[in-house]
Amino acid sequence: MKKKNIGSLIGSVMVIMIASRLLALLSSQIYMSVFGTDSIYINIYSYAINIPNIIFTCIGTALSTVVIPIYVGHRAVGEGQKAKLFADNIITVSTVLTLLLVIAGMCIAPLLVSFTGFASDDASRSFAVKSLMIVMPVMFFYAWNYIFQGMLQSEGKFWLPAFVSVPSSLIVIAYVLFLSDRFGVTGLLFATVAGLALQALILVPPLYRAGYRYRVRFRLTDPDIIKAGKMTVPVLLGVGAYQLNMLFNSTMIARYDAGMVTILTFVQNITIQLVLAFVYSITAVVYPKLSESAAKGDMNEYKQTLGGILKTVSALLVPISAGFIAVREPLLDFLVAWGKVTGEAVAKAEVFLSLYAVGIIGIGLKEILDRALYSVNNTKISAVNGFVIMIVNVVLSLSLMPVMGAYGIPLAYSLASISGLCNLMWQLRRKVGSFAPGMGAELVKSIVCSCVMMGAVWCVNVMLNGVISGSGIGVRIIKLAVPALVGVVVYAATGAIAGIGMVRTYAGKIFSRFSK
Numbered sequence: 211m212k213k214k215n216i217g218s219l220i221g222s223v224m225v226i227m228i229a230s231r232l233l234a235l236l237s238s239q240i241y242m243s244v245f246g247t248d249s250i251y252i253n254i255y256s257y258a259i260n261i262p263n264i265i266f267t268c269i270g271t272a273l274s275t276v277v278i279p280i281y282v283g284h285r286a287v288g289e290g291q292k293a294k295l296f297a298d299n300i301i302t303v304s305t306v307l308t309l310l311l312v313i314a315g316m317c318i319a320p321l322l323v324s325f326t327g328f329a330s331d332d333a334s335r336s337f338a339v340k341s342l343m344i345v346m347p348v349m350f351f352y353a354w355n356y357i358f359q360g361m362l363q364s365e366g367k368f369w370l371p372a373f374v375s376v377p378s379s380l381i382v383i384a385y386v387l388f389l390s391d392r393f394g395v396t397g398l399l400f401a402t403v404a405g406l407a408l409q410a411l412i413l414v415p416p417l418y419r420a421g422y423r424y425r426v427r428f429r430l431t432d433p434d435i436i437k438a439g440k441m442t443v444p445v446l447l448g449v450g451a452y453q454l455n456m457l458f459n460s461t462m463i464a465r466y467d468a469g470m471v472t473i474l475t476f477v478q479n480i481t482i483q484l485v486l487a488f489v490y491s492i493t494a495v496v497y498p499k500l501s502e503s504a505a506k507g508d509m510n511e512y513k514q515t516l517g518g519i520l521k522t523v524s525a526l527l528v529p530i531s532a533g534f535i536a537v538r539e540p541l542l543d544f545l546v547a548w549g550k551v552t553g554e555a556v557a558k559a560e561v562f563l564s565l566y567a568v569g570i571i572g573i574g575l576k577e578i579l580d581r582a583l584y585s586v587n588n589t590k591i592s593a594v595n596g597f598v599i600m601i602v603n604v605v606l607s608l609s610l611m612p613v614m615g616a617y618g619i620p621l622a623y624s625l626a627s628i629s630g631l632c633n634l635m636w637q638l639r640r641k642v643g644s645f646a647p648g649m650g651a652e653l654v655k656s657i658v659c660s661c662v663m664m665g666a667v668w669c670v671n672v673m674l675n676g677v678i679s680g681s682g683i684g685v686r687i688i689k690l691a692v693p694a695l696v697g698v699v700v701y702a703a704t705g706a707i708a709g710i711g712m713v714r715t716y717a718g719k720i721f722s723r724f725s726k
Contacts, residue, residue: 228487281296527571579592
């Protein structure tokens with residue numbers, strides 16, 4: 211695949227994936243405006259839908275990670291039938307294992323609730339246990355979703371996997387607008403489960419068109435399954451540690467202040483999930499490319515691809531982090547402050563957003579480096595790193611919460627993510643040698659330019675607050691759009707002057723287009 215084609219493909223997948231995540235944010239904003247954020251039941255809903263996601267994401271990520279190199283490997287050497295047999299086997303084995311996981315999840319639901327503030331009275335406890343039991347079966351659809359996405363990406367089909375969350379968001383939005391008055395939060399749980407199920411089911415038709423026909427096959431002794439198992443265990447441990455972090459954070463916030471679960475979840479979706487959507491749109495295309503280069507033994511191409519992606523992504527994540535902090539007030543005023551959401555909840559969200567934004571570069575680049583290691587068949591380093599991040603997160607959270615309260619949770623998570631990034635950079639350098647020369651200098655330039663951008667945005671915010679008042683939709687859009695646009699222009703201009711490679715390249719393209 212040519213470099214130009216890779217860039218174009220990443221761009222198109224990125225647009226679809228980020229648009230999908232924005233729609234998911236809109237669905238969250240709509241149900242928050244209708245149900246509020248202070249209700250114990252909506253906070254139970256937020257906690258419940260996170261638990262199966264947290265539990266299964268580690269398994270799902272491991273599945274998609276091992277499916278791609280094995281599936282691609284067979285197809286690359288003309289063994290299409292072996293690839294299909296492997297797909298049959300991994301789907302069946304995963305379904306059986308997921309069944310056991312769903313049963314276990316339902317059994318431990320009362321125990322999970324006992325660690326939260328939802329166990330304070332019988333009504334809340336009963337609803338929380340019931341909610342967890344309702345949502346646990348979505349793990350079946352998570353399993354199929356991850357496998358189907360890996361297969362489609364291996365076939366060079368990236369757009370629909372990036373689109374999968376759109377129908378889910380639309381179902382939630384439709385439910386809230388038309389049926390929430392009648393069925394309340396319980397109905398919202400069932401609507402969410404239906405939407406998550408659809409994420410996997412809409413991937414079946416494109417697989418069928420690609421020629422795949424599922425046949426029941428369950429052979430744990432199959433060489434590909436054994437290979438997948440050996441690769442999966444370290445990935446599972448690494449990603450599992452990351453998900454335990456999220457479980458710890460969700461449980462701590464539910465225990466410390468049960469009324470803040472929905473706000474914390476929403477802010478996580480803005481920062482972590484949007485950034486990951488951006489990064490996953492890159493890794494979806496680059497991971498097969500890195501795997502191919504490593505399989506051919508072409509480490510020069512491998513390092514060139516990896517180094518270029520890291521420099522480009524870091525030059526974008528640093529200003530994104532600074533931008534979230536700079537426009538946090540108008541952004542959350544526009545996204546959250548509607549309906550029954552209180553001003554106090556918005557103020558808490560602003561602090562959460564700023565603290566999560568600190569760790570954006572650690573969260574984003576870690577995902578790319580993990581895939582870089584997986585592509586050279588090294589999953590142990592990422593596994594160990596996952597536990598390093600978990601330990602740092604838990605220690606910092608327990609240390610900061612007595613001082614900062616619930617705000618210590620996002621700050622600890624951000625600092626732990628940065629520490630994990632530093633460890634991965636060092637470990638990968640030991641594994642493959644120098645892979646991103648000049649990245650440190652570009653990173654310093656990005657930080658300096660981002661600080662200048664934040665200063666410019668702050669000045670614009672002050673000016674707008676002085677001349678524009680009101681809370682209408684038009685006023686909110688202006689207060690958000692103008693500072694954001696100024697921030698983009700200032701970063702682009704200072705980045706081009708400072709010589710940030712990605713910024714100078716795209717600024718030159720834009721200038722040449724408008725100068726014609």
